[in-house]
Amino acid sequence: MGLLLLSLVPGLALAAHGAQKLFGWFGGGGIEGTGQFLAMSGCPSGEAMAVIAGLTETLGGPHRLVYGVAAVVLAGLVLLIRN
Secondary structure, rough: HHHHHHHHHHHHHHHHHHHHHHHHHOOHHHHHHHHHHHHOOOOOOOOHHHHHHHHHHHHHHHHHHHHHHHHHHHHHHHHHOOO
């Protein structure tokens, strides 16, 4: 159960943070706001980098969840096989 929570919480946080960058949800700046921030920070193409960062975080969060569930299932299978 602990492994599941260790994957669930960061996975959801990562997906929500990516949604802020892409869609402006949860008080985020969206692509325009994130692009402006990245451009002010010195990134050469702010809006393109905002899309890349948003997609990476939004798609990476669910992958973290899937791998967390898979780890719990595999741990259960190992315990089942050993007994």
